[in-house]
Amino acid sequence: MAITETQIQETMFRLLQKIAPGSSPETLGKDDDVRETLGIDSYDFLNFMIGLNEEFGVEIPETDYGKLITLNDIVHYISTHAQQ
Secondary structure (H helix, E strand, O other): OOHHHHHHHHHHHHHHHHHHHOOOOOOOOOOOEHHHHOOOHHHHHHHHHHHHHHHHHOOOOHHHHHOOOOOOHHHHHHHHOOOO
């Protein structure tokens, strides 16, 4: 069964709320830089990537972290790689 963008976004916000309380779709636009907008450091971002891996079973190599800037970037990456 394919994962929907809505499911990915809901999971992302649940994970981000653990890292950056108060993060929600209203405060973070789809094209906003996740780290910059929420003020999370590289350690928190790593924990976010690990959480995405655990939730979706998508291995995200460290070399791809630089491609995952915005919510749209992350949703697209997860939806593309989760179906492989």
